Amino acid sequence: MISLLHTADWQIGRVFSRFELDDASALFEARFAAVERLAAIAAERGVDAVLVAGDVFDAQTVADKTIRRLFNAMQGFTGAWVLMPGNHDAALTESVWTRARRIGAISSNVICCLEPKPVVVAGKFTLLPAPLTQRHTHSDLTEWFGTVPGSDGLPRIGLAHGCVQGILPEDIDSANPIAAGRAQDAGLAYLALGDWHGTKRVDDRTWYAGTPETDRFKANDSGQALLISIASEGAIPVVEPVRTGKFNWRQLETQLAVASDVDGVVDILNAMGGDDVLQVRAFGTCNLAGHRKLSAALDAARAKARAVVWDGAELRLEPTEEDIQSLHADGFVGEVLKELRTEQSGTEPEIARDALLALARILDAQGRRSGAGA
Missing domain, CATH: 3.60.21.10 (Metallo-dependent phosphatases)
Known part of the structure; x- marks a missing residue:
């Protein structure tokens, strides 16, 4: 033997x-x-x-x-x-x-x-x-x-x-x-x-x-x-x-189009445990409200899981009219938001998307400060 x-x-x-x-x-x-x-x-x-x-x-x-x-x-x-x-x-x-x-x-x-x-x-x-x-x-x-x-x-x-x-x-x-x-x-x-x-x-x-x-x-x-x-x-x-292994490595590739798609990714992120190593690759389209929800879930998952790797390079942001109205993006600022949305189809989509997110965060923060001082 x-x-x-x-x-x-x-x-x-x-x-x-x-x-x-x-x-x-x-x-x-x-x-x-x-x-x-x-x-x-x-x-x-x-x-x-x-x-x-x-x-x-x-x-x-x-x-x-x-x-x-x-x-x-x-x-x-x-x-x-x-x-x-x-x-x-x-x-x-x-x-x-x-x-x-x-x-x-x-x-x-x-x-x-x-x-x-x-x-x-x-x-x-x-x-x-x-x-x-x-x-x-x-x-x-x-x-x-x-x-x-x-x-x-x-x-x-x-x-x-x-x-x-x-x-x-x-x-x-x-x-x-x-x-x-x-x-x-x-x-x-x-x-x-x-x-x-x-x-x-x-x-x-x-x-x-x-x-x-x-x-x-x-x-x-x-x-x-x-x-x-x-x-x-x-x-x-x-x-x-x-x-013999300790860590569970998982890969999720998902196409986003509607709110329920975002909710599905959020559910997976919320279920992460301390021995999980997760890579998420998202593509398709997402509005600003959905992106906020994803960002919050990612932040929470990174604090719970062993590691979370996010790849949203092919995810296009499509702000809705409700998004723009909630940001109070009137006049020139509203036009900039729309232009950045369009430029995501250009030669440097990641730069346009990042600029769109940065502008949305600034407007978001301004809106929260205005609401707090009202």
Whole structure:
């Protein structure tokens, strides 16, 4: 019986620059916490080894402190950890891996597979790794798996990072290719893959584990690891996904046209919780009253959720006559409002929209001051 925990794409040290500073910091920290959860799961389930199929680090340039923090996060499991470079942390002559060794961060129970050669792990299986030694390759680094004689009598487990040909979307099916059917052709008991950030079954013996902490707005079944049980020689692995992620990333694309469309977005924003990361992309048209409602809901959601990213670049403001009357935009000011509304169809629509909003806010504030002094 072989028991494994398969994970990949930790990308420790990733900087979430598109988010506000406090949100980016929380997302950065969550990746260390995910490794701690992996260690706890491995210890609780008593697995023979944890396999990490590439992209352990996000970049070669991560700080020494980040390297040390990662290996500290792994200390909750004292069994074998098998780490392999991917395209983000390739095994260059001088790399994040050589630095980790130089500063003495790597524990004795951690196997770093920096070369394509067989390794016997925990006395239970022979690992065949295909580490990347450069960011992109155009040859199949797993091809040698089928040439290794099985003289030790142990089951063989493959570990690779790349794109299984004909399985993943065509736009990413180029660099770091892996032949479909590699597990069967090479006589592997299991092939643990990384690179695709979601959990994905390729065949009975070949799986992508995905990243253990979701890191992008894509519904790809991420935030998990895979518990693998192989009962006996030739047996089909039993694969059990286990939840490891903390944050729930969601993406909402919505076209606004009428008041009820705005209300629908507001309802979603009002339902946000502390572990939610939401991106909203709105397009279409919205009046000033609706935009005020959206802005208020966004402000409230940003205070409740972990992060909210708003993209209204394609949202056109269409003030109604009621909007203009409520702003008391008579005469010249009213004409400016109408002109800005028209200019949203011109060459610089975002500037016109922002100017329209700024003018509306000024008129709004003036109206509230007048009302307070009445």
